[in-house]
Amino acid sequence: MTTDTSREMLRVSDLHAGYGRAEVLHGLDLRADAGRVVTVIGPNGAGKSTLLKALMGVVPMRGEVRHDGEPIGELPLEERVMRGIALVPETRALFGSMPVEDNLRLGAWRQRHQGRAGMDEALDKIYALFPRLKERRVQLAGTLSGGERQMLALGRALMSQPALLMLDEPSLGLAPLVVQEMFRTIDSLRATGVTLLLVEQNARAALAVADYGYVLEMGEIVLEGPAAELAGDPRVVETYLGTVAAR
Template structure:
């Protein structure tokens, strides 16, 4: 589904990502974990071409997308839900969702209706609040809205950047449970998380980033049981 080869991202003299390589198979949940400044967000933003790569190659569904425009990558079936949610605060929940896939043709209108049903089934709270402005929602509800808006594209791959950031533990658990359902729909998920314990509990495989480099990788269960990973990232001695 996705192959990242020898990826570099620099910001001036700062090397944010230093030659990382990884791949994701169809219908997998793969997580990139690491502390703040490890290069997780830069990796995601470079895959979707929101920041320039200093080197490397990205292949999505067999197509080299290294130099594609971000808008082209979206049309190919990749969705990026950024850190910080970035919803439209003065638009209603339903208007926010429709912004994920909008148009004037009958075909698009029918598709939007179908996708809305699916998103509301995943997040019933959004249906309850569909007429409220996005800015009046709680942090957890806004995160549901950001994820739902991404799903309106019906993507093959959804990339999630720090979806647990700033949320209460009970909300984090509720949202992460939905990632399992999204995978059951046939979607592939790349999850960027500081909450390594929660991410590894739902992931198939994981990669551990430190100062722009992958220092560990493997099955999620193996990483949870790895003493070095447990001590450094899971808070387990």
């Protein structure tokens, strides 16, 4: 699939967001071009998850957010989903008492007009991406391993065929080998044309898979640039990459 990478899929200007009187994000500017992987790294409490929640419409915000050129800052969560935005939250938010395949089907409600054939085709694509989910399609989601739950959360989001997919800490709580597998999957999604906004504490893995990166500290962007350049920036190396390498 060819993608017009010169097209802005996401543009955020002067974004302020928070909870009640506590402002967490202070005037953020960022962009993600179509078909690119953009990462936001930073320490705990920097506001990374708040950023994704604000973009999804579940945290109060002010400023301008444009998706594929159209303003969406005033739209409710449901309308943002219908426009092709999906979020895989840090908590996974699966229905543990439902089978794997039912969880996946719930992710496709945006595409419900496609009928059974369209649903089956979408499922086949997810099972090709995650063969383990096919093996466990009748298993209850709550009985899956941590890595399998993350696969299911990602697969469910992809069932909606999003144009913009946002991932909140996809490596959280996963074993190192599973983390490697997850990031290989994220890298492979480029071929589908989806734009990825990746929030991640594992800065080394995030910058290795991303095209462009932002460093978020105390609610403000303090550094940005091509991911390869950030990975070589002395401040990033000392603050983020060194700690990862020392594990």
